Amino acid sequence: MRLRICLASCALFLGLAVMPAPSWGIIAVTDDVELEGFVKTQNIIRTPMFRDAEFIMQRNTAQLEGKYYFLRESQAFGRFSTGPLEEATLTLIGRGVYDSIYDIRHTYNEAFGKDQRLNRQFEYKLREAFVDMVLPPFTLRLGRQQVVWGETDNFRALDVINPLDLRWHANWEPWEDIRIPLWMARAIYDIGKLGPLEESFVEAVWIPWDFQPNKVAADPRRPWGFIGDGLARVANSAIVEDELFDLNLMVRDDKPSKKFKNGQAGVRFKAIWGGIDFSLNYFYGFSGDPGFKSRSARPDRRYPSCDPTQATNVTQGCLHAVLDRVHPRSHVVGIAANYSEEKYTQSVFRVETTFTTGVPVALDPTAAFTRLDPDGNLFDTADRSVVMLAIDRPTWIRPLNDIRTFFLSAQFFWRRYLDYSRLYRGIPSVLRARNSGGEVVPGRFVSKNRDKVDQNEFVITFSASTSYGPGGLWQPLFVFALDPLSTGAYNKFAMDYLWSNYFILRFEQNFFWRVRSHDPGPWGIGDLYGRPRDSRHESVVSAIFQF
Amino acid sequence: MKRRALAKSICFVFLVAVLGLGTSSTTVQAAGDQSYDTLRHWIEHSRPETDLTPGQHLTLEDRAILEPLIPQSAWEYYFYDGMDMEITETGTYPPPEDWGQNVPSGYQLDEQGVLVGFKGGGFPFPDIDEDDPQAAQKVIWNMMWRPGAEDYVMPMVGWSRSPNGQLDRQFEFTAVTSRYARGDHCLVPGYEEVKFKQLMEFRSPRDMAGAKMLTKTYVDHYKEDNGWMYMPAQRKPRRTLASERTSEVMGMDFIMEDFMGFGGKVYEHTWSYLGKRRLLATMDVETNPEAGGPHLWVPKNARWEVREAHVLLIDPKADDHPYSHKIVFVDTETFWTLWMFAFDRQDDLLLRMNQHFLKYSESFAHETATQSPYMKLDYSNNVGQRIFYHLGETDINAKKPHATYMHCYVMTRHFSSGRAKQVYSVRNMVSGRR
Numbered sequence: 010m011r012l013r014i015c016l017a018s019c020a021l022f023l024g025l026a027v028m029p030a031p032s033w034g035i036i037a038v039t040d041d042v043e044l045e046g047f048v049k050t051q052n053i054i055r056t057p058m059f060r061d062a063e064f065i066m067q068r069n070t071a072q073l074e075g076k077y078y079f080l081r082e083s084q085a086f087g088r089f090s091t092g093p094l095e096e097a098t099l100t101l102i103g104r105g106v107y108d109s110i111y112d113i114r115h116t117y118n119e120a121f122g123k124d125q126r127l128n129r130q131f132e133y134k135l136r137e138a139f140v141d142m143v144l145p146p147f148t149l150r151l152g153r154q155q156v157v158w159g160e161t162d163n164f165r166a167l168d169v170i171n172p173l174d175l176r177w178h179a180n181w182e183p184w185e186d187i188r189i190p191l192w193m194a195r196a197i198y199d200i201g202k203l204g205p206l207e208e209s210f211v212e213a214v215w216i217p218w219d220f221q222p223n224k225v226a227a228d229p230r231r232p233w234g235f236i237g238d239g240l241a242r243v244a245n246s247a248i249v250e251d252e253l254f255d256l257n258l259m260v261r262d263d264k265p266s267k268k269f270k271n272g273q274a275g276v277r278f279k280a281i282w283g284g285i286d287f288s289l290n291y292f293y294g295f296s297g298d299p300g301f302k303s304r305s306a307r308p309d310r311r312y313p314s315c316d317p318t319q320a321t322n323v324t325q326g327c328l329h330a331v332l333d334r335v336h337p338r339s340h341v342v343g344i345a346a347n348y349s350e351e352k353y354t355q356s357v358f359r360v361e362t363t364f365t366t367g368v369p370v371a372l373d374p375t376a377a378f379t380r381l382d383p384d385g386n387l388f389d390t391a392d393r394s395v396v397m398l399a400i401d402r403p404t405w406i407r408p409l410n411d412i413r414t415f416f417l418s419a420q421f422f423w424r425r426y427l428d429y430s431r432l433y434r435g436i437p438s439v440l441r442a443r444n445s446g447g448e449v450v451p452g453r454f455v456s457k458n459r460d461k462v463d464q465n466e467f468v469i470t471f472s473a474s475t476s477y478g479p480g481g482l483w484q485p486l487f488v489f490a491l492d493p494l495s496t497g498a499y500n501k502f503a504m505d506y507l508w509s510n511y512f513i514l515r516f517e518q519n520f521f522w523r524v525r526s527h528d529p530g531p532w533g534i535g536d537l538y539g540r541p542r543d544s545r546h547e548s549v550v551s552a553i554f555q556f
Numbered sequence: 557m558k559r560r561a562l563a564k565s566i567c568f569v570f571l572v573a574v575l576g577l578g579t580s581s582t583t584v585q586a587a588g589d590q591s592y593d594t595l596r597h598w599i600e601h602s603r604p605e606t607d608l609t610p611g612q613h614l615t616l617e618d619r620a621i622l623e624p625l626i627p628q629s630a631w632e633y634y635f636y637d638g639m640d641m642e643i644t645e646t647g648t649y650p651p652p653e654d655w656g657q658n659v660p661s662g663y664q665l666d667e668q669g670v671l672v673g674f675k676g677g678g679f680p681f682p683d684i685d686e687d688d689p690q691a692a693q694k695v696i697w698n699m700m701w702r703p704g705a706e707d708y709v710m711p712m713v714g715w716s717r718s719p720n721g722q723l724d725r726q727f728e729f730t731a732v733t734s735r736y737a738r739g740d741h742c743l744v745p746g747y748e749e750v751k752f753k754q755l756m757e758f759r760s761p762r763d764m765a766g767a768k769m770l771t772k773t774y775v776d777h778y779k780e781d782n783g784w785m786y787m788p789a790q791r792k793p794r795r796t797l798a799s800e801r802t803s804e805v806m807g808m809d810f811i812m813e814d815f816m817g818f819g820g821k822v823y824e825h826t827w828s829y830l831g832k833r834r835l836l837a838t839m840d841v842e843t844n845p846e847a848g849g850p851h852l853w854v855p856k857n858a859r860w861e862v863r864e865a866h867v868l869l870i871d872p873k874a875d876d877h878p879y880s881h882k883i884v885f886v887d888t889e890t891f892w893t894l895w896m897f898a899f900d901r902q903d904d905l906l907l908r909m910n911q912h913f914l915k916y917s918e919s920f921a922h923e924t925a926t927q928s929p930y931m932k933l934d935y936s937n938n939v940g941q942r943i944f945y946h947l948g949e950t951d952i953n954a955k956k957p958h959a960t961y962m963h964c965y966v967m968t969r970h971f972s973s974g975r976a977k978q979v980y981s982v983r984n985m986v987s988g989r990r
Contacts, residue, residue, distance in 0.1 A: 035728075035759050037930055045762055074990060102990060137990070145978045150987065157791040185789045199983045202746050210983040279982070284782075286795060286982065351780040351799035359795070403800045405876070412878075412953075414803040479958035480716040480724030481807025510726050510761040555762035 036556060041081075046073040047555040053178075055232070055547045065232035065547070068108040068177065072136075075101045080142075095143045100152075102137040108177070110232075120230045129231070137190045146199035153190045156214055158277060158290055160345045160359040164422050164468060164532075166395040167290050167343045167363055170214060170275065172297040176226040179233050181501075181519065192219040200280075209280035216273040216294070220265045222336055223297040229439075237460065238529045239438025244456035247328045249308055251445040253453060254328035257315040261304075263333045265295055275341075287346035290363075295336040300369025302386040304331040323450050337390045339367035359399040359420075364427075368393045371434040371458055381430055392427040415475045422468040424531070435460035435531060466531045467493050482507040490534050496524035497535025511556060517549035590629045590906035590954055592881050592899040598628040599833055599867055599883070608862060610645040625836040625862065627885070629897045629906045633952060636849045641860045647840055649890055649916050651703050652942045656682060658739040668823040669693035670777045676701060676751070677739020679891065684866065692827035695866045696818055696884075698891040704917075704943030705816075706735035706752045709969045711928040712948075714962045716808060721852040724958075725807055728759040728930060732979065734971050737775050744973045751775045753980035757988075759930060764806070766989040769796070770980065777822060786985045793985035802878055809960040810951040814910060817884040817893030818870060830867040835885060836860045837894040838913040843925040844947050844963040845913055853952055853959035855913060864888045865895075880904050892944055906954040913948040917941040917968070928965035937968045 036044045053066035079086055080097035091097075111117045111130040121129065139152030159167030163184060171188040173180065180187065193216040200209040226234050229241035247256045265271035275292030310326035343363030350356055368391045377385040398421045403414040426433065438460070442453035470490045477483040488501035503517040523535040604624040608614075614622055616639055626634050656678030663673035663680060669690055674680045680701055681694035688694065709732050716725040733754040736743045742750070754771045758764040766788035773781045781798035801812040801820050813820035838845060839861040848856020865885035872879055878901055885895040892914055900907040915925060920938045925947060927933065938945065945966040952959040971979065978984065 035762075035765055035930070040932070045765055047762060076989060100990065141987075143978075145974060148983075155791050159792075162790075183789050185791060188791075195987075197983055197986070199978060199981060201977055201981070208982040210981070212983075212986065279986075281782075281982070286784075347795040349780070349782065349795050349797055351797065355797060355799050357795045357797055401794075401797070403797055403803060405803075407876075412804050412956075414800060476807055479718050479953075479956045481804070482724055507725065507761075507763075513763065 041078045043076045043078075044073065045556060046071070047553055048072075049551060049553045051549065051551040053232075053547050053549050055545055057545065064114060065110060066108060066178070067110045067113060068106060070104060070106050072102065072104045074103075093144055095145060097140060097142045099140050100137065101135065103135050104132070105134075106132040117230075146201075148197045148199075150195040153192050153219075154195065155185070155188045155190050156193070156195055157188075158275075158288070158292075158345070159343070159363075160347055160361045160399065161397045161422065162399070162418070162420060162470070164397070164420070164470075166361050166397055166422075167292075167341065167345055169294070169297060169341055169365075170216075170273075170292060172221050172223045174224040175233070175235070176224050176231070177233060179235075189221050189224070191216050191221065193217070203280065206280040206282050208286075209278070211276065211278050213276045214274065214292075217269055218267040218272060220267075220271055220273065220295050220336070222264055222295075222299055235436075237436035237438040239440050239457075240454065242439045242454045244439050244454050246324065246442045246450075246453040246455050247306075247330070248442065248455055249306075249328060252325045253323060253442055253444060253450060254308060254326050255313075255315040255321065255324045256455075257327050257329045258332065259330070260301070260332045260334055263302075263335045264299075265336060271295075285346055285348045287344065290341070290343045290345065292341040294339055294341070296339045296367050296369055296390075297336070298369060299334045299336055300388050300390070301371065302333040302335055302384075302388040304333055304386065306330040323444075323453060335369065335388070337367040337369055339365060341365045343395075354400075355402065357401040359397070359401065361395070361397040363395045365393045365395070366390070368426075370426075370462065371437070372430075373432040373434055373458070376430070376432040381432060389430075389433075391429070391433065394425050394427055396423045396425075397421065410475050410477065413475050413477075413481065415473050418470075418472045420468075420470040422470070424466040426462065426464050429462075429464040431461070433462035434458040435462050436529065436533075460528055462531070463494055465494075468532060468534065469493065480507075492530040492532060492534045494527075495530025495535070496527045497530050497533070498522045499534045511554055513551075513553040513555065515549070515551040515553065517551075519547045519549065521545055590632065592883075592904040592906075595627060595629045595883060595897055595906075596830075599830055602628070604834060604862075608643045610643060612643045614641045614643065615639055622836070625834065627835065627883075627895055627897060629909060629954075630895070630911070633849055633851070633854050636854075638856075639848065640857050641836070642857070643836075644840070644859050644861050646862050647916070649840070649944065650942055651890075655679075655703055655942075658741075660740055665690050665693060665697075669827055670822050671697045672777075674701070675739055675748075675775060676735065676737035684888075686829065686831060688829075690827075691829035691866075692868045692870075693822055695829070695868055695886050695891070696822065696827070696870075699816065699818070699886050699893060702891045702944075704892075704941070704945060706733045706754075707968060707970055708733060708945070708966050709931075709933070710946075710964050710966045711931045711933070712962060712964045713929065714808060714960050715847065715852070716958070716960050717847075717852055718958055719851050721850070725761065727761070727764070727806070727808070729756055730759065730931065731756045732969065734976050734980065736976075743971070744977050749774055749776065749779075753976070755980055755984070768985060768988055770982065770985050771798075772980070784982055784985045786988045788988055788990045791987070793982065804953075808951065809953040809956070809958055810908065810910060811878075814896060814898065814908060814951070816912070816946075817886065817896040817910070818868075818882070824873055826871040826873060828869040828871070830869050830883070832864055832888060833867050833885065834862055834864050835894070837863045837865070837885075837887070838911070839863055839887070839894075840916045840919055841913050841947060842919075842923050843915075844965070847950075847961045851957075851959065853961060854911075854950055858913065863894060877901065878907065890944055892946075900955065908951065908953050910949050910951045912946060914944045915947050917943050917945065925965065926963075931965075933965055933967040935967060938966070941968050943968075 049070045051068045055063045055065045077099040083091050083095050085091050108130045111126045137153050139150050139154045142149045156170045157168050174187045174189050195214045197212045203209045228234050229236045247254045273294035277288050277290040279288040307329045314321045315327035345361040347359045370389050370391050372382050372387045376382040401418045404417050406415050437456050437458040439454050442450045442455045472488045474486045484505040486503040490499045500520040506514045521535050602624045606621050659678040666672050679698045711730045714727040735752045736750040742748045751773045756769045758767040768786040770784045783796035783798050784793045785796050786793045838858045841859050845855035845858035868884045870882040879898045880901040882898040886893050896910045898908045917938045920935045924935050946964050948963045950961050
């Protein structure tokens with residue numbers, strides 16, 4: 010059965026790749042209906058320490074996008090006059106995914122139950138479905154959609170309206186594909202000239218009920234499991250007063266329900282002043298990242314284990330612990346701007362700065378029932394600011410390319426906790442349990458949060474891209490990201506070959522570096538997936554058939 | 557140690573690959589005499605000895621007749637087995653009726669040859685004196701303010717081809733543009749500083765579909781354009797740099813500075829007027845000419861007309877500019893660019909050339925052009941405008957060698973003030989087809 014599915018997928022892909030198609034791009038089904046999309050196979054081999062290769066992903070994606078122009082020039086369906094409503098379109102974007110790695114690899118196949126496996130290997134979703142309406146000077150987009158604000162690339166400051174799905178390849182995928190579209194209304198009112206301001210407009214978004222958190226795979230068996238700085242294991246024990254307990258942890262999801270009172274909304278004003286394109290932004294929502302409130306931790310010594318049927322002679326009983334997963338309310342206020350300096354530097358400068366409240370943080374256990382944590386739940390919210398400075402520059406590097414410029418882009422991203430405490434903690438780690446004598450207890454793992462949050466966090470990124478070949482068919486990309494405090498870095502070397510208008514081959518090599526003994530840093534740029542003994546350098550080969 | 561060695565090996569291989577790709581493009585050179593000196597010699601000494609007859613079809617056997625009428629740098633591409641040039645009568649093409657009627661006075665060329673104080677409404681310099689030391693600049697200003705340069709919707713298809721006609725990429729994109737500066741008034745009151753605005757959107761291939769570019773060009777030539785680009789993958793607009801004009805665009809075989817022969821800044825170049833020259837041009841073609849020649853780089857079975865052109869020599873001032881010289885042939889009556897040849901700074905050999913296919917609006921009354929493959933256009937809108945439409949061009953990079961052959965399907969479209977304000981706005985760049 011598995012083999013048949015694999016063969017069918019391959020046959021479908023190869024068939025699409027070689028068959029003659031009626032159009033090079035968007036397919037006009039009728040005068041009013043257009044279709045486009047792609048089929049992609051992405052294969053990732055992880056090469057820990059440049060040694061044993063491990064096949065971790067064979068993801069096949071099919072995306073179909075349709076657009077229906079049902080109202081043009083104030084005529085709906087070619088029949089009904091709609092007065093001031095001049096244009097309207099319906100857009101649908103659906104995606105289906107099959108990751109055959111859960112069938113191909115026996116270790117994965119055996120690691121998960123049938124339902125777990127199906128849940129991880131298949132995804133069918135109507136990702137986006139929205140109606141655009143043009144009612145000058147208003148435009149309105151209603152439906153499930155993505156909205157991106159701000160100037161920052163691939164780091165979150167103002168771009169917080171849609172959550173991210175980081176479960177299948179962390180944030181190393183195009184964010185368009187991993188943003189989780191939300192049901193919302195987006196309205197824009199065009200103002201135009203306003204005193205010294207040009208091109209001004211006001212934009213408002215309202216998400217009436219659809220809150221979704223950022224999605225992270227916490228299961229360490231998954232290739233991109235989010236496991237902090239520790240072992241790729243699940244904590245099954247806890248140490249209380251030097252005694253080892255079996256752990257029965259219950260995490261209660263306390264995320265906002267789908268009610269209007271849990272709505273989110275934002276507004277921004279955008280304009281150009283003296284050549285500076287700027288926006289003033291405000292968003293009232295929930296933190297996409299969760300916080301965990303410790304509700305209770307009750308030792309029970311009636312049985313040596315949480316499962317009375319399992320005999321054990323190493324633990325002293327069961328620790329029943331309850332955590333509430335919460336998403337605090339959050340205000341995000343920010344300014345973004347860009348300026349194209351054409352004379353001296355021939356560069357585009359970008360800047361973005363935000364002030365955010367309601368950032369969930371974990372606390373060190375010593376903070377319990379102190380002024381910092383009067384509830385003793387080891388949870389707090391913080392205020393945080395972000396400053397991002399960036400520069401984009403098309404640059405001639407003639408020894409490397411004498412007909413096309415390189416597009417160079419660099420970012421400096423500084424995040425600061427404004428009400429910082431040295432007791433703030435980041436991502437917990439799973440460690441081997443040790444008894445009171447300091448000896449490792451086989452098969453027992455405990456969770457410990459030793460990740461101290463720094464008040465100031467930095468990331469520097471740099472990317473360079475160009476194209477080679479007569480038609481620009483070879484498109485290399487270099488990316489470098491560095492967290493100077495954790496001394497972790499990420500490098501990407503990628504090459505797209507545009508075989509034809511339909512067919513693209515993509516090769517990527519990702520390296521994750523980190524200085525040994527440094528903490529992972531808030532983004533885990535070089536660490537979470539590139540720890541000294543568990544490096545996750547990876548080679549990616551993708552083939553895309555697009556239409 | 558092994559790990560370090562492997563990492564070094566990978567880096568080395570990548571670097572070698574990049575360097576190899578970078579240098580390979582310059583090693584292939586087109587054969588034939590395509591030097592700058594040769595073209596200058598052709599301009600100065602080669603004169604047609606035979607008058608062509610309307611209706612006459614010229615083939616490769618008539619090469620001797622054609623050589624004085626086709627710029628020598630282009631011979632390699634335009635003379636081929638099976639070529640067929642239909643000759644038509646040299647026409648006269650009057651401009652719009654009100655053209656030049658409402659041109660406010662008080663404009664001039666400054667010492668750098670930059671037009672100052674001009675607001676449109678007609679040609680700034682309808683009469684060109686060949687002995688005028690600023691004749692070349694005046695011709696190019698007329699070209700840049702010619703009627704028909706804006707106010708249209710233009711779906712386009714471009715074929716990016718290697719030698720022997722191998723199709724590498726096919727592009728589909730649509731441009732919409734409106735001229736704001738109209739002499740005594742502005743299309744959108746309050747935007748008097750704007751010359752024109754253009755919105756361009758890609759439709760194919762899919763990896764570029766939905767990409768939009770908004771360009772705002774100012775009446776003040778010293779003020780750089782403003783540009784924004786919307787990429788669907790980013791779902792937000794990105795500010796672009798206008799002053800870099802010498803890099804090839806989107807994998808096609810032209811640079812922004814070559815747009816319509818000259819799309820750069822006048823003050824960044826030294827200008828010389830080389831006189832007038834008769835030559836053949838696809839001036840009023842019946843429809844978008846199909847691609848021909850051994851590489852499918854040049855128009856086939858097109859209608860050609862003998863035209864008189866101003867010959868301009870444009871030398872970039874910047875030492876790192878890829879061109880040593882550029883020669884542009886601009887029609888003396890209509891001020892549309894007919895041919896352009898740019899020479900490599902390294903060796904003075906041809907680097908890039910383009911040739912343009914035009915159609916006069918009134919010709920749509922008796923012979924309509926090919927319909928756009930993906931957007932229905934009502935060409936009857938074109939009749940009565942008394943302007944030219946750009947039905948396409950070929951852009952050849954002689955050094956690669958490679959070419960982009962373009963078909964444009966053009967329909968006049970006049971926007972109301974309110975509609976123009978809405979379409980050509982940054983607000984329109986915050987979202988796209990996805």
